[in-house]
Amino acid sequence: MSTSEIYRTLPEQIAAQLRQEVLSSKLKPGDPLREVDLSERFGVSRGPVREAFRQLTQQGLLVLEPNKGVRVAQNPSVEVRPLVVRLRRTIETFVLKSIFERITADDVSYWEDILADIKAACESNDVDALTEHDLRFHQAIIRSHDDKDLFALWQPIAMRMMMHYNRLDDIMDSYREHKRILDAIRAGDKTAALDALETNIQ
Amino acid sequence: MSTSEIYRTLPEQIAAQLRQEVLSSKLKPGDPLREVDLSERFGVSRGPVREAFRQLTQQGLLVLEPNKGVRVAQNPSVEVRPLVVRLRRTIETFVLKSIFERITADDVSYWEDILADIKAACESNDVDALTEHDLRFHQAIIRSHDDKDLFALWQPIAMRMMMHYNRLDDIMDSYREHKRILDAIRAGDKTAALDALETNIQ
DNA sequence: GGATTGCAGATTGTCAACAATGGACACTTG
DNA sequence: CAAGTGTCCATTGTTGACAATCTGCAATCC
Incomplete structure (x- = not known):
C-alpha cells in the first residue's frame, strides 16, 4: 500500500492487498483464489485468509461458491x-x-x-x-x-x-x-x- | 423456519435462524452475541458461527468490532x-x-x-x-x-x-x-x- | 461410441487447542 | 484520595489436524 493507513487486524491487511490487486486488474474476473496459496504467501493460516475473503465478498469484489472457493467477481453488466x-x-x-x-x-x-x-x-x-x-x-x-x-x-x-x-x-x-x-x-x-x-x- | 427452504451449509442455517431472531426483535439492537454460547446452542464449533456472523454483518444486521465481537445493529436513524x-x-x-x-x-x-x-x-x-x-x-x-x-x-x-x-x-x-x-x-x-x-x- | 461409475488428488469445511486482546477491579503510589 | 499500574478473566484471534466435498480422468457397461 502506498498509503500508510493502519489496518488493525490480519484479515484487514490481507483484504487490503487483495482489493488493490482486484481493482488494478492484477487479478481478473473469474480468477480463482486458493486459500492455501494465499495463506502461504502472507505467512498466516487459512483462517485469516477466509476472513479476508468474506470481507471482499461483502464488497462485491469476490464471489463465493460453497465447497468451490472464491473467484474474482465479474464487472457489472452494461445493463446494470x-x-x-x-x-x-x-x-x-x-x-x-x-x-x-x-x-x-x-x-x-x-x-x-x-x-x-x-x-x-x-x-x-x-x-x-x-x-x-x-x-x-x-x-x-x-x-x-x-x-x-x-x-x-x-x-x-x-x-x-x-x-x-x-x-x-x-x-x-x-x-x-x-x-x-x-x-x-x-x-x-x-x-x-x-x-x-x-x-x-x- | 416455517419455510422448508434448504440451506446448504452449516453457517447458512445458523445465519438464517439468527436473521429471523433479529428481524423479529427477539434479539434487540445492541445485544451482544457470544461465539461460544451460539456454538453450544447449535452444536457446532465456533468456526461456522463466526462464518454466520460474517454473513449477517454483510447484510447489515450485525455490527462487528475487532476483538470485541458482534452486536445487533441499530435501526437506521430517522435521517438515513x-x-x-x-x-x-x-x-x-x-x-x-x-x-x-x-x-x-x-x-x-x-x-x-x-x-x-x-x-x-x-x-x-x-x-x-x-x-x-x-x-x-x-x-x-x-x-x-x-x-x-x-x-x-x-x-x-x-x-x-x-x-x-x-x-x-x-x-x-x-x-x-x-x-x-x-x-x-x-x-x-x-x-x-x-x-x-x-x-x-x- | 457414448454414457455411467469409481477412484485419486485437490480444495474447502469443521474442529479443538492455544495465543492475544480488552475490560474490570483491586492495588500501589504520590 | 485521585491517578496510574498490575493482574485476572472472559472473549475473540489464530493455528494445524482431520473430515467432507468437488473435479477430472480412467475403467466399465450398455
Whole structure:
C-alpha cells in the first residue's frame, strides 16, 4: 500500500492487498483464489485468509461458491451499470447535502491532502494509485457523516463501480473533476458542489 | 423456519435462524452475541458461527468490532431511513421494469404462492411470518433478473429496512399492497405495477 | 461410441487447542 | 484520595489436524 493507513487486524491487511490487486486488474474476473496459496504467501493460516475473503465478498469484489472457493467477481453488466451509478450518486449527494453546513476546516484540509495525491497520481500517469486515492476521496466524504452505517451501505456499490473500469480519455480529467468538487465546497456553493460530484460519478 | 427452504451449509442455517431472531426483535439492537454460547446452542464449533456472523454483518444486521465481537445493529436513524427507502425503490423498480416483458406464468404462479403465505400471516396476525414472506416476495422478484449480482446489491439495503420496523396500522394492508402489485403484473399494466411497488416500499 | 461409475488428488469445511486482546477491579503510589 | 499500574478473566484471534466435498480422468457397461 502506498498509503500508510493502519489496518488493525490480519484479515484487514490481507483484504487490503487483495482489493488493490482486484481493482488494478492484477487479478481478473473469474480468477480463482486458493486459500492455501494465499495463506502461504502472507505467512498466516487459512483462517485469516477466509476472513479476508468474506470481507471482499461483502464488497462485491469476490464471489463465493460453497465447497468451490472464491473467484474474482465479474464487472457489472452494461445493463446494470447505470443502476449502480444512480445508487452511488444517490448516496453521495445525500451525504454531501446532509453534512454541507457542518463541514470544518479540518475536513477540507484532509480532502485537500487526498486531492494532492490524486494530482500526483495523474501527473505520473499511475492508474492504480489514482484508483486508490479516488476511492479515498469519496470515502472521506462518506465517513464524515455521523451515521457510520452509511459507509457500509456505500462501499459495495462504490466497489462495483471501481472494478476494472476506466472511463476517462485524459487521466488528468480525474484531478480536474475532484478539484471542482473541492473548490465548490470551499466557496460554500452547495449546488455547484453537488453538480460537480454527480459529474464525477459515472 | 416455517419455510422448508434448504440451506446448504452449516453457517447458512445458523445465519438464517439468527436473521429471523433479529428481524423479529427477539434479539434487540445492541445485544451482544457470544461465539461460544451460539456454538453450544447449535452444536457446532465456533468456526461456522463466526462464518454466520460474517454473513449477517454483510447484510447489515450485525455490527462487528475487532476483538470485541458482534452486536445487533441499530435501526437506521430517522435521517438515513428515507435514503434507504429511496435506494430500495430504485433497485426494485429497476428490476421490475427490466424483467417486465419477460415475466413467465411460472414466475407469477410462484409469486402467488408467496402472496398466499402473506395472506395467511396477515389473517393470523403473525408479524414474524409476515416479515419473512414479505421479504421472500421481494427477493423472488429480484432473483428473477438474469444478473444475480443484483441480489447482493439489494439485500443489505432491504435488510436495513426490515429491522424492527412496522409502519402499518392494519396488518392486512400488507396483503393488499402485495396483491395490488401482483394484480397489475397479471394485467400487464407496467405503470400500475411500478406504482404499487413504490407504494409498498416505505 | 457414448454414457455411467469409481477412484485419486485437490480444495474447502469443521474442529479443538492455544495465543492475544480488552475490560474490570483491586492495588500501589504520590 | 485521585491517578496510574498490575493482574485476572472472559472473549475473540489464530493455528494445524482431520473430515467432507468437488473435479477430472480412467475403467466399465450398455
